[in-house]
Amino acid sequence: MSAALAIRDEQPLPCPSDWSFELIEEYHDAIARTARRFKLDTYPIQLEIITAEQMMDAYASVGMPVNYRHWSFGKQFIATEKSYRRGHMGLAYEIVINSDPCIAYLMEENTMTMQTLVIAHAAYGHNSFFKGNYLFRMWTDASSIVDYLVYAKNYIAECEEKHGIDEVEALLDSCHALMNYGVDRYRRAQKPSLAQEKARRKDREAYLQHQVNDLWRTLPRRAGKQTEEAQKRFPAEPQENLLYFVEKNAPLLEPWEREIVRIVRKVAQYFYPQRQTQVMNEGWATFWHYTLLNTMYADGLLTDGFMLEFLQSHTNVVYQPAAGQRNYSGINPYALGFAMFSDLRRICEAPTEEDRRWFPDIAGTDWVATLDNAMRNFKDESFIGQFLSPRLMRHFRMFAIRDDEDESELEVTAIHDDNGYRCLREALSRQYDINHREPNIQVWSVDTRGDRSLTLRHTQHSYRPLHDGAQEVLKHVGRLWGFRVILESVDDEGDVARRWEVSPPPRH
């Protein structure tokens, strides 16, 4: 057996441009063997061949194989289809789902080379990231997500039937507006199975309603206690998870509405790690498709023609236009992530004197173990803060610009030189900090004894205000809460800089 394998390794795999099921299996085996040499640990893999149209379908429902119905997905689909038909964009050549087994889509139109690239990138790169990274381990349950989405889809369809499409749609719109605030950032999520979820739902509905009623019970108050009660804050601590707060405390929501809020919240929670690991996740996957395919080439498994096609595609993916160039639109996460993982390997294998100064713990260590550790225990913010090397900053020719409203000009605060490295690294790391990127808005207080109004508080960082969409979002909050909602934007000195308010029409 092993002799047969050795012989086959000496001659390249067949490389026609059209793929076939046998070839995909053959290439997959070769990739899997190579991946195992580097100890990549993955979920089992399920490859699915789909058409361009199905790829657009998947695109439209945020990459998930099933999802509940909503007009915004339809809009997404129409937009995707339009630009695809016009040839404005090639479809992303891969979609991979963080599930167990890990589902990776192969598009029918792709050449054999592209299919191989996708298998290496998605089924081994992303897949191992999903399985290994601490955020994914903590927040998402790969084995149950597809089941949960099926449940969500059916439940919402049921609600549409019972309560009308319009009603459900309005509710979903409101929930989507707060989706980024439906996440527990610090607390660890519980992971009950689908069966438990279902069994619990009924109890929860009844219990929740009871609890809500309790909170809002209007008992006659005794005169003496009034002042004391009035001073008791609710909630006792500011709450960061707005959707959770609404689900548990909104006075007027029906049980089914609370369940839908919960569904959106769960889905938001599922995507939360992805939003925080874009650079790492794409960088990791790109690094591995590059490394795996090059290793296979070195083993004589791949032809020169294959490599040329692959490298062309790879080069496009990691292209980083310079600031000021026409096609520049920020840092390309593929480029940065790929460069960082490659650089990390270089630091392990061939450290310079500078690397030894900056990275004494990892310079010269085993690169496979070091990269594995980096993949497992970091997110974009901390990954960059920890591993962005001076050499890479020079390579990208990075510079930081400060934009201060009070000054007429922008200022270059740091460039890729000895004085600037730490400053640049901090600035870039902050740039990927989700708490910095998104406004910090929390539930501040509820007037439980008065008009039941809800006050949200935006805490500014460096005097950065909210944009004008806030008023629209607040209307959605009002719809969920059912009573007056106030949003205060508090600047760095603790003064209320701006205030929004909506009073929703009374519910029937």
Added chain:
Amino acid sequence: MGERRERAMLQQIIDRRLSGKNKSIGNRERFLRRHRDQIREAVGRAISGRGIRDIDQGENITVPRRDLSEPVFGHGPGGTREMVHPGNKEYVRGDRIERPQGGNGSGSGNSSASPDGEGEDDFVFQISREEFMQYFFEDLALPRLLRTQLTEVPEWKSRRAGFASDGTPNNIHVVRSMRGAMARRIALGGALRQRLRELEERLAQAKRDPYTLPNEIATLTADIDTLKRRLARLPYLDPIDLRYRNRVREPQPTSKAVMFCLMDVSGSMDEARKDIAKRFFILLYLFLTKHYERIEIVFVRHHTQASEVGEREFFESRESGGTVVSSALELMLEIMAARYATSDWNVYAAQASDGDNWQQDSPKCRELIETRILSRVRYYAYVQVVEEEQNLWQEYSRIAKGHTNFAMQKIATPADIYPVFRELFKKEAAL
């Protein structure tokens, strides 16, 4: 051993290409539903802007971007921020750069590059022919059955068209197949048979020659046998010989129809009334497309005089003055006699008017229709786009009593058009 483990990692390859197409259809429906008003408006515009023949198409719908927004909290311009960019060319620390254009406060770092906020464009998308017709019919209050009948493609008939190399057994063309088989046998066996002939000659010669060694005869005989066996092994009929009668599906050839659209263009026919008339004509046209392969439309407009005009002029022009309906009927008769005289033309006539006619003319119209027109047309439909009954309505009512291929109806809103068609379809079914 290793191989088996790899395969275990790969749980399966699933071919999904044939399953779950159009998964987004439900989402698309919801999207269309949400923008029904814009779509309806666009469909309405399309109906007045398009020719009758082009009605059966999709349409571009434009939705203002703000109606599609899904607001979320985000940072606006202002405050202090620091951004890291790649590709430094000339800057050193402390350099001051002019704020890029983009106005008050600051651009939000990376997006300040795009000159005009790209998010502001309207969202334009296509609705399909089916979706278009659905909105078109929605206004007309047509029953579902009728809708499907109208949007249906004409019937198909299969016709023979040469031969094909595959098909079902009942379509095998025996002569062609046998001919093919014979040609193949000749082609494949030619070389063998030639060799066979040579060998047989040599054998005959050898038998004649007294000096021949006996084993030479034996060898030749053996060779001949081998060749014969090889020839016998050529299949008599091979699957590749089979030829099938080929059939193609073609739209059922039906006879021709001509549709006369008669309309009053006197000053009292305003845009709304014309729009109703147009919808009526469109519906009649759609109805006819279901039944006839080739349809011609003749537009005749009239005030005191009638003239044949193009479609655009027909719907757009407006003239003042009196009304003499019979002028249009006479012109129609002339055109029928000149161009559509033969019996394979099915003539349909649809007249739209506000019912205001010159007093003395109405009896003449009735006479023209009763004596000369109704015998030549399959169907004559009259729609009056106002409520009051004037002399033309009264005269026409008398025709309606005695003739089955004459229908009349008052139409105040597009929804009233349907009853006329119900009449029409009832009659069509009875024919």
